Amino acid sequence: MDIVDIDGIATRYQVIGSGDPLLMYAPGGFDATLEKWSTQGVYAKIKPVDHLSRHYSCIIFDRRECGHSGGRVEKVGFSDYVQQGIGLLDHLKIDKAYLMGGCMGCCPVAAFGVMHPERVRSMVLFWPVGGAKYRLASLQRFAEHLGFVRANGLQAVVDLVKAEGKAFNADSRGGPWASVIKHDAKFAADYVQQDVGRYALIVEAFGRTMYDRDTAPGAEPEEMLACQVPALVVPGNDASHATSAAWYLHECLPKSEFWNVPVSEQTEAATNPVLLDFLKKF
Known part of the structure; x- marks a missing residue:
């Protein structure tokens, strides 16, 4: 590699x-x-x-x-x-x-x-x-991550990922940067220092941009x-x-x-x- x-x-x-x-x-x-x-x-x-x-x-x-x-x-x-x-x-x-x-x-x-x-x-x-079911399930995954962040904070995301080691598609709570958090200690340290409100806006825009239609x-x-x-x-x-x-x-x-x-x-x-x-x- x-x-x-x-x-x-x-x-x-x-x-x-x-x-x-x-x-x-x-x-x-x-x-x-x-x-x-x-x-x-x-x-x-x-x-x-x-x-x-x-x-x-x-x-x-x-x-x-x-x-x-x-x-x-x-x-x-x-x-x-x-x-x-x-x-x-x-x-x-x-x-x-x-x-x-x-x-x-x-x-x-x-x-x-x-x-x-x-x-x-x-x-x-x-x-x-693609398909309606795919779009709905994908957006739900982003929503579940943000729900976890708002309830528990970004440190809880890092703690979860380091304990469970699962990618975003396996555990939506870990979010789209779960894999990077898992293997990059500096990234994880910087991740928890973010403003939660700004982070939530980025995540919402990320999901909406990628899953904007009921086809491919x-x-x-x-x-x-x-x-x-x-x-x-x-x-x-x-x-x-x-x-x-x-x-x-x-x-x-x-x-x-x-x-x-x-x-x-x-x-x-x-x-x-x-x-x-x-x-x-x-």
Whole structure:
């Protein structure tokens, strides 16, 4: 594993395999670590890095505020995740790469495609998050964190995280900076010194910015409709990965393909050839 500073925030990353670069935004919500590509849900089943790294240099990393990457208390939006990816490509001296996102990682990939199309060869959007249930559950998580802060204070957040060690998506009380609090003592010390009222405004803006629609967040539809980056959309089908959100991305991205296959048929043997065949086109 390596660590690089990107805009004052540490990013933990690893490059696996060889060939053309494939930048991979991990699944896992607010625990989007590079390990999730091999340990979480459908990704543990299909093993995409094992297969893709035979043909590509797979760049996997902990998204900011996740795992062993750093963070900063500020209103975070998908454009900030895009800048983390840009910084990582710049560090590796890569001008243009393939992109793949899993789960919530699809949001910054779509945003990347519309913000910096000149640096993207194509995009794979695997199980994009979205849907009304996803939006409501996500906003509830932010509300529960703020309720805990208002009732107990910021020191209680630090104490909880250090005792339990859970990421935001596993225990909403710890908040979106839980992973950074867990591994960065200086960050934790600074965190408790904040004004609670100001902190609450930042958290409210953070949640509202990221979960502002009942379909796939990340990029505006008008931006995607003008985007000429080729894309492959692979749908999920549960409360966090509404199939309708995947169809929405396909409808908005004019050069997208939709792999219209039920989740039950998205096996390791079936899925990886589809991913490879798509990537080889561009």
